[in-house]
Amino acid sequence: MNRLFNRLPPLQLVTDSFAQSSEEDDMSKEGGWSWVILAASFIISMCTRAMTRTLSIFLVEFTDHFDQDLASVSWVISINDCLTMACAPLGTFLVSRFSYKATVMFGGILCTSGYVLGSFCTSIVQLYICLGVLSGLGSAFCFPTCVALVGCYFPHRRSFATGLATLGIGVGTFVLGSLAQFLIEAFGWRGALLILGGLVTHTLLCAFLFRPPPAVAAKRKDRNLLEPNDRLKEQVLQYNSCKPLPQQVDLESPLFNLEFVVFAFALFFLIYGSTPAIAYMFVYAYDSGVSKRQAAFLVSIYGIMTIIGNVFYSWIMDKSRFLRLYQMHTFMPVMVMYGISILLIPAASTYPLLMVCAVLLGHCEGILQPGPPVLASKLVGPTLAPTAIGIVYFSYSLPYLISLPISAWITNATSGYTAAFLLNGFFVLFGGVIFQFSLLYASCCKGRSYGPKVYECLLAKYCKNEA
Template structure:
C-alpha cells in the first residue's frame, strides 16, 4: 500500500498509431512498389499506344492525348473519394475494388470503336481505378514509416521506373504481335495484380502510452524533488514540439468532441439542439474528409505548385516516343528511349531519396532545386534530333524526374502533419487534377499548331519553372512558422520550469 498522503501523477498520451519503420512495414512498401508500377508506370508506358491509336482513328495529337489526360485527371479528382472510402471501410477493400475497376476499364477499351469509348474506358474507368488503388496505398505507407519515410517513398516510387522499363518494350512487342487491341486486353489482365497488392495492406494498430509517477515512492527511494523536476523537464523539453504539433494538427473530430464534453461540464455554455446537430454533422464529415485543409495557407501554396508541376509532368512521357518517331528513329529504338529514361529515373529516386533521408537540407529546398533542373532539361529537348542526342536527353530527364518524384509526396506530411495525410493527399490530388487534365492537351494543341513535337516539351519546361516559384514561397512560410514554434517551445518550457520550482 502506498502512503495515503502520496498521490499518483498519471500522464496519458493521446492515442495514435506508432510508425514501426520496419517489420510488416516492408510488406506495405512492396505493395506500394507494385501499385506505383501498375498505375503511373502504365501511364508513362502508354506513349507506345499513342501513334498506333492516332493512325488507326486518323485523329490529331491533341485528340489522342485526351485519353491519358482524362486518366490522369480522374486519378486526381477521385483521390478525395478514395481517402473517404478508405476511412469508411478499409484501405484493403478499396484497393482491391480499384484493381478490379482498372482491369475492367482496360479490357473494355480493347473493344472500343471510337475515341469517345476510349475516353470512357481507358481514360475514365482506368483512372478511377488508379485513384482507388494509389491513394490508400501511399497513405498507408506514410503511416508505417516515419524516420525512414523519404527513403520509403523513394523505394516505393521506384516501382514506376522499373515497370516502365519493362512494360514499354513489352507493350510495343504486344502491339506488333496482337495489335493495340490485344495489347490493351493483356494490360487489363496484368492490372488484376493490383488486387494482390491490396491484400497486403494491414491496418496499423494504435497504442496508448501511460506513464505513472508516484511521488511518495520516489522520495522513499531517495529521489529528491529536484531530481523529479529535472526528469520531468527533460521529458517536456524533448517532446513539447511533438505534443504541440499533435494537438494543433489534430482532426476537428476530436476538437468537436472536447467541445461537447465542455458543454456537459458547464451548462451555461451549452448550445441549442440545432447547433449541436450541425456540429455533429461537421464532425462526421471531417471524420472522412478534412475539408478545413483549404484554409491552410501552406497547403494551398503547395497545391498550386502541384497544379503547374502536373502541367509539365506527364506530357514529356507521352510525347517522347512520337517525337523520336517524327525524327526518323525506328519504333523499337524510340521505345528504348523510355526504358533508358526509366533506368535513370530509378537511380534518381533511390539516390535523391537517400539524400533526403540524410536531412542535409530542408526537403522543400531540395525539391525546389530538382524542379528547376527538370524544367531546364525539358527546354533543351528540341535541340536533340539524332538517336544518341535523344538518349542523352532521356537519361538527363529520367534522372532529374526521379529526383523530383522521390520527394514531392514526402513534403506533404511536413506541410500538414502526418495525422491529416490521408485527407491532405486526397485534396492535393484533386486540386492538382486541373494540371494533369490540361497538360497533355495543351501540349498537343501547340504540337498541332506548330507541327513539331518539340513545342510540347517547351510548354512543359515553362510550367515546371513556374511551379518552382510556389515552392520558394512555401519555403519562406515554413521557415517563418518554424521560428515561431521554436520561440513558443522555449517560452512554454521556461513557464513549466518556473511552475515546478514554486
C-alpha cells in the same frame, strides 16, 4: 511567464523520454508484415501508374487506326490521370467505409476491365470510357490507398518507405516501355492491351495480402495519460516546421497556410509542364525519324532513371540530418533542373541527345515523386497532414486533364513541338521559383524559416542560459 519557463527543463526530460520510448516501440513494429505491404504496394504502383505511362506508346497506334489527331487521342491518358487524382478522396471514403483490401480489390477489377474492354474498342469515345474512365477510377482506388497504407506501417521511415512503394512506377515504366512495343509488333495494339490487362490482375492478388494498419489506440491512450503541458511539448517536438505552436492550433484548414497554397500552385505548374514532356517523348522521337523500338527504349531509359532518382532521394533524406532539416529548400533546385531538361528537348536533334534528355527527365521525376506528400506534411504539421495530402493529390487532377490536349493543340497549330515544350519548361521553372519566394517571404516577413525547429531550439537555449 517566468514560472512557466522555470518548469521547462523537467518537461523537456519527460517529453524526450516519452518520445524516445514511443519511437523505439514504433520502429520495432516496422518489420514483418510491413515489408509484405510495401512489396504489394510496389507491384500495384507498377500495374497502375506505370501502366498509364506505357499508354503513351499506344498514341501513335491510336492515331493511325482511328484516323484522329494527337490532341484527340491524348484525352485517353488525360482522363486516366485526372480521375486517378481527383477521385483519390473517394478511395479514402471507401477505405473508411469498408477496408483497404476491399477498396484495392474493387480498383483492380476496374483497372483490369478497362484494359481488357479497351482491346475491343471500335471508336475513340469507347477508348475514353475504357482506358480513361474505368482504368482511371481503378487507379484512384488502388494507388493513393497503397501510399497511405505504407505510411501507416512505416511512421518513422515514411520518406524511404513511400519512395520504395512508388519506385514501382519507375520499374514498371522501364520494363513495360520496351515490352509494350514488342507486344504491339507481335500481336497488334489490341492484343497488347489484352495482355497488359492480364498483368493488371496482379493488383487483385496483392490486395489479398493487405491487413488493417497498426492500431493506434494504445498510443493514444498513453498520450492521454500525459499532463496538458507534456502534450503541448510533444506537439512541438513532432512539428517539423518552425511556426509557433499557437498559430498552428488556430488553423483549421491547410488553405489558411500561404506557403501550402503556393506549394499547391507550384505542383499545378509542375504537373502541367512535365506530363506532356513524358507522354510525348515517344511521339516526338518517332516524328524526328527515330524507329519505334528506339523511341520505346527512351521510355525505358526514363523509367530506370526514375528508379535511381527515387532511391537516391529517399535514401539521402533519411540518412542526412542536414538535408532533412532543409528538405523544403531542395524542391526549387530540382524543379529548375526539371524545367531546363524540358527546354532542351526541342534542341535534341539526334538520338544520343534524346537519350540525355530522357536521363535528366527521369532523374528529376524520380526525385520529385515521393516529395510532395512529405513536404505537404511539413508545411502544415502532423495534425493537418492527411487533409493536405488529399489536397495535393486533388490539385494534380486539373493539369493532368488539360496539359496533354493543350500541348497537342499547340503542336498542331505551330506544326512542331518546339513551342509546346518551351511553354511547358517555363511553367515548371515558374512553379519552382514562386514556391521558393513564398519560403523567403515567410522567413523575412513572418518569422518562419523552414529549417531546424527554431521554436524548440529557442526554448532549449533559454533553458541552458537559465541553468
